[in-house]
Amino acid sequence: MAKKLITSLAAVGLLLTIPCGCKKPFSDREQDNNVFRFSGSGSPVTMDPAAASSTYENLVVTSIYDQFYEYKYLARPFELKPKLAAGMPDVSDDGLVYTFRIKKGIRYADDPCFPDGEGREVVVQDFIFSLKRIFDPKNLPQGEWVWRGKIKGLDEWKATGSDYSQEIEGLKAVDDYTLQITVNEPFPQLVYTLAMGYSSFVPREAVEHYGKEFSLNPVGSGPYALKSFTTRKAVLAKNENYREEYFDLEYEGYDPETQAWVGLEVLDGKRIPIMDNVEAHFMKESMTRWNSLNKGNEIHFGKIPTALTHMVASQLKPLKLKPDYAKKFKGMSLPDFGFVYMSFNMADPRIGHNQDPERDRRNRLLRMAIRKAFDWDQRNQRFYNDMGIIFPGIIPPRLDAHDPDLPESYVKADYTQAREYLEAGGWTAENLPILEYGVTATVLDIQMFEQFRGWLEKIGYPREKVVLKTYASFGDYNRAVKQKEVMLIPMGWNLDYPDSENVLQLFYGPNQSPGSNTSNYDNPEFNKLFKQTKTMQPSPERTELYQKMNRMILEDVPTISGMTRNNPYVWYHNVVYYHSDSPHGSLLKYAYMRPGSTGEGMN
Amino acid sequence: METFQYAVRKLIYSIPLLFGVTLIAFTLMVYFGPDLTYSLLGKNASPEQIAEVQRELGYDQPFVQRYLMFLKEVVTFDFGNSISTGEEVTSILARTVPISFAVALPAFIISNILGVGLALLAAYHRGGFWDKSVMIFAVVGMSVSYLMIVIAFQIIFCTTYGLNWFPVQGWIDPPPDYIDAGFFEIAYYYWYYYWLYVAVPTLTSIFVSLGYNTRFFRAVIVEELNRDYVRTAKAYGIGNGKVMIKHVLKNSLIPIVTRIIISLPFVIIAGNLVLEKFFGIPGVGLVTYDAITNGDLPVVKAVVTCTAILYVFALILTDIAYKIIDPRISYSK
Numbered sequence: 001m002a003k004k005l006i007t008s009l010a011a012v013g014l015l016l017t018i019p020c021g022c023k024k025p026f027s028d029r030e031q032d033n034n035v036f037r038f039s040g041s042g043s044p045v046t047m048d049p050a051a052a053s054s055t056y057e058n059l060v061v062t063s064i065y066d067q068f069y070e071y072k073y074l075a076r077p078f079e080l081k082p083k084l085a086a087g088m089p090d091v092s093d094d095g096l097v098y099t100f101r102i103k104k105g106i107r108y109a110d111d112p113c114f115p116d117g118e119g120r121e122v123v124v125q126d127f128i129f130s131l132k133r134i135f136d137p138k139n140l141p142q143g144e145w146v147w148r149g150k151i152k153g154l155d156e157w158k159a160t161g162s163d164y165s166q167e168i169e170g171l172k173a174v175d176d177y178t179l180q181i182t183v184n185e186p187f188p189q190l191v192y193t194l195a196m197g198y199s200s201f202v203p204r205e206a207v208e209h210y211g212k213e214f215s216l217n218p219v220g221s222g223p224y225a226l227k228s229f230t231t232r233k234a235v236l237a238k239n240e241n242y243r244e245e246y247f248d249l250e251y252e253g254y255d256p257e258t259q260a261w262v263g264l265e266v267l268d269g270k271r272i273p274i275m276d277n278v279e280a281h282f283m284k285e286s287m288t289r290w291n292s293l294n295k296g297n298e299i300h301f302g303k304i305p306t307a308l309t310h311m312v313a314s315q316l317k318p319l320k321l322k323p324d325y326a327k328k329f330k331g332m333s334l335p336d337f338g339f340v341y342m343s344f345n346m347a348d349p350r351i352g353h354n355q356d357p358e359r360d361r362r363n364r365l366l367r368m369a370i371r372k373a374f375d376w377d378q379r380n381q382r383f384y385n386d387m388g389i390i391f392p393g394i395i396p397p398r399l400d401a402h403d404p405d406l407p408e409s410y411v412k413a414d415y416t417q418a419r420e421y422l423e424a425g426g427w428t429a430e431n432l433p434i435l436e437y438g439v440t441a442t443v444l445d446i447q448m449f450e451q452f453r454g455w456l457e458k459i460g461y462p463r464e465k466v467v468l469k470t471y472a473s474f475g476d477y478n479r480a481v482k483q484k485e486v487m488l489i490p491m492g493w494n495l496d497y498p499d500s501e502n503v504l505q506l507f508y509g510p511n512q513s514p515g516s517n518t519s520n521y522d523n524p525e526f527n528k529l530f531k532q533t534k535t536m537q538p539s540p541e542r543t544e545l546y547q548k549m550n551r552m553i554l555e556d557v558p559t560i561s562g563m564t565r566n567n568p569y570v571w572y573h574n575v576v577y578y579h580s581d582s583p584h585g586s587l588l589k590y591a592y593m594r595p596g597s598t599g600e601g602m603n
Numbered sequence: 604m605e606t607f608q609y610a611v612r613k614l615i616y617s618i619p620l621l622f623g624v625t626l627i628a629f630t631l632m633v634y635f636g637p638d639l640t641y642s643l644l645g646k647n648a649s650p651e652q653i654a655e656v657q658r659e660l661g662y663d664q665p666f667v668q669r670y671l672m673f674l675k676e677v678v679t680f681d682f683g684n685s686i687s688t689g690e691e692v693t694s695i696l697a698r699t700v701p702i703s704f705a706v707a708l709p710a711f712i713i714s715n716i717l718g719v720g721l722a723l724l725a726a727y728h729r730g731g732f733w734d735k736s737v738m739i740f741a742v743v744g745m746s747v748s749y750l751m752i753v754i755a756f757q758i759i760f761c762t763t764y765g766l767n768w769f770p771v772q773g774w775i776d777p778p779p780d781y782i783d784a785g786f787f788e789i790a791y792y793y794w795y796y797y798w799l800y801v802a803v804p805t806l807t808s809i810f811v812s813l814g815y816n817t818r819f820f821r822a823v824i825v826e827e828l829n830r831d832y833v834r835t836a837k838a839y840g841i842g843n844g845k846v847m848i849k850h851v852l853k854n855s856l857i858p859i860v861t862r863i864i865i866s867l868p869f870v871i872i873a874g875n876l877v878l879e880k881f882f883g884i885p886g887v888g889l890v891t892y893d894a895i896t897n898g899d900l901p902v903v904k905a906v907v908t909c910t911a912i913l914y915v916f917a918l919i920l921t922d923i924a925y926k927i928i929d930p931r932i933s934y935s936k
Contacts, residue, residue, distance in 0.1 A: 025792040045687040137655035145647035212689040230885040287754055288881050291762045292771040475898055478641040516647040
């Protein structure tokens with residue numbers, strides 16, 4: 001028995017060690033493989049464009065599907081360009097009718113859902129079908145809000161039962177390549193919305209063929225087709241039917257002054273998509289992601305974990321890597337296309353709007369005191385490696401209506417002034433209301449709460465009156481916010497398109513919870529201005545009004561804002577890639593790995 | 604025949620148990636599980652849209668109706684489709700359970716065999732150097748955080764900071780399209796990558812579970828060593844090795860086998876969440892974790908049900924094993 005046991009153990013031990021000594025199967029051929037591997041911090045759940053809402057999902061969806069428009073790869077500020085569209089739209093004089101044309105001869109990727117498995121030509125009727133899917137509740141769509149109330153007859157189509165055979169007045173296929181969209185009132189953001197993943201051209205055959213599993217079997221006309229998908233990774237392979245397109249460095253908005261160090265010149269004239277295969281790895285654990293990236297032969301592009309930033313970088317703004325890492329990687333810090341902020345629930349009369357004008361005045365002073373105690377610099381240092389970009393108001397620096405002249409005092413902590421506001425409002429330790437700070441039950445969120453409570457203690461707010469209210473998941477937290485139950489609401493917002501309307505709508509009265517106006521701010525004057533601007537085309541006049549609305553938010557203090565987070569990314573020297581977060585989607589088609597000149601440690 | 608009748612009888616008795624488990628699990632999921640509504644809503648939800656999503660998810664149905672639907676799913680073993688991905692739940696299980704099993708099995712076998720071996724060694728040298736050494740090792744294995752061990756092993760074996768022998772994360776991909784190889788080459792491909800990806804998770808898992816196993820097995824064996832028959836056997840001049848293996852180990856097998864078999868359902872279904880998460884293994888543990896956090900009820904229901912069913916089978920298997928170990932055990936009342 002003992003002998004057998006020892007033999008078994010030895011055999012198992014031997015089996016475990018064999019792979020180290022054996023030759024890697026098929027390794028010679030494998031090294032020729034043309035694969036770009038990257039990892040973000042999240043993972044896509046669905047690849048159905050109607051439901052795909054996260055940045056990770058958008059990146060994959062926009063690589064597989066075509067939309068009318070997309071953003072130029074390198075142009076900053078962001079600039080639209082046609083993707084499937086043949087050009088920019090014709091807009092009627094009254095701004096109500098948009099005519100879009102798409103390129104002819106574009107085909108979907110080959111897939112068993114088509115007769116004989118051959119992808120058919122893309123036509124504008126596919127877009128009409130796709131938009132109907134977004135207004136069909138059966139698909140649990142997430143993109144409906146983008147076009148709700150905007151396109152003539154679309155909401156009525158939904159209200160009458162989402163019958164796909166029924167035509168919609170505002171969506172007219174003039175021919176297979178021309179679409180006319182009629183909007184209820186001028187909608188200047190329409191073109192932006194047609195660059196979002198939600199506006200993908202989806203073939204009806206695929207939806208019918210795959211049924212409920214359509215989200216795992218995407219069929220598009222984009223540069224890549226999905227080869228495989230698991231909870232661990234998505235493998236994308238070049239769509240063999242993809243049209244002939246070549247990279248034009250100048251057209252994409254190349255700026256040699258700021259971008260030459262990336263080595264993007266090598267892309268000029270290359271056919272798109274540049275890589276045959278792309279792998280998106282989903283690693284939620286930051287240390288695993290870093291180990292995998294640092295190893296050399298696994299992922300090629302990723303983020304430096306916050307805890308290791310100082311070990312890897314000698315300077316963060318702008319990012320400068322330490323010599324050992326600089327030998328291996330290129331790196332840059334990349335701001336989010338959005339911001340983080342903390343709102344007050346204005347529907348709560350203890351802190352927000354109050355019927356009693358006197359209490360309303362005092363509440364405003366209380367909010368001002370809390371804002372004055374909120375130390376953005378310290379939050380940035382403690383939690384974001386001091387890399388965040390702090391700005392007053394709600395229009396972040398990368399939007400054209402951002403006002404650089406706003407006084408910094410709106411985002412600078414001043415405890416003396418905060419105490420003065422409390423005094424002016426007649427607030428004392430005894431009559432101050434209990435503040436409930438809502439967060440998901442994560443260590444990071446709770447630490448942020450403790451920091452916040454510390455600031456309030458400094459202005460004389462009794463510790464026991466600043467209360468933590470935790471929720472098990474973001475879904476639970478979101479439910480409480482949507483039901484107006486949370487008093488202090490830390491939030492983040494990712495912009496959907498580069499128009500300040502996308503952030504100003506966060507404070508538009510009719511958008512109150514369960515809408516995106518989580519602060520439930522309702523100012524008739526603001527609402528009036530918002531209604532006025534939302535139908536205006538971009539102009540200096542509109543920018544001025546946007547800035548006026550921004551100042552109103554600063555005066556009324558429904559929120560404490562804000563900061564754009566900044567993430568440090570690194571990639572190997574032989575990789576040529578210029579990352580961008582939302583609203584960019586389809587970036588993977590530009591990724592390139594130089595043959596032969598590998599970074600240190602690469603296979 | 605007696606064993607078969609006993610197994611059938613146990614299966615019938617287990618129906619109320621399954622019923623109770625599913626009822627408790629379902630109640631917990633409905634009342635305390637995450638509400639998926641607000642995760643599935645777009646950015647600017649309207650009250651109508653909230654109602655639509657709740658209707659589509661079946662949240663507007665009365666509890667009894669929802670539970671009856673759940674029971675129907677259990678009986679037909681058709682749990683529908685995942686709310687998040689749309690994939691059929693049974694196909695998710697079919698895809699991920701074998702992976703979790705393949706990851707957990709080597710560690711399960713090795714840690715149990717090693718555990719018994721070390722326990723025998725420690726018990727035999729009770730109070731001596733070997734006993735103390737093994738116990739120190741066991742206590743260290745039990746005390747250090749699992750997470751720390753995963754991170755440390757990953758750094759030691761998988762990264763450029765350490766030995767860099769194995770991949771940091773991943774799982775076997777299908778062989779590349781260009782491969783035009785025969786059966787043995789393909790088999791070699793899978794075998795090679797299997798061991799490559801499973802080696803470090805296995806070592807980690809062994810390190811963690813060995814402490815618990817060794818301590819438990821040692822306690823059982825020490826208890827057995829105190830019995831009179833051991834003294835008698837030794838008095839008759841039977842060699843120490845023979846006494847340990849043939850008599851002590853054999854007579855300790857019932858609690859040992861119980862522990863091993865009972866842990867099988869968790870190996871098969873529950874997977875090893877931490878390992879799968881850190882090593883990027885697409886097994887059922889990772890899917891279950893995502894399902895719980897996403898509120899994907901169909902997947903959670905399927906995992907809970909399968910675990911309960913397997914647990915019942917494990918209990919029956921344990922009883923059958925008793926009879927094999929000790930034929931004197933009777934199944935009749």
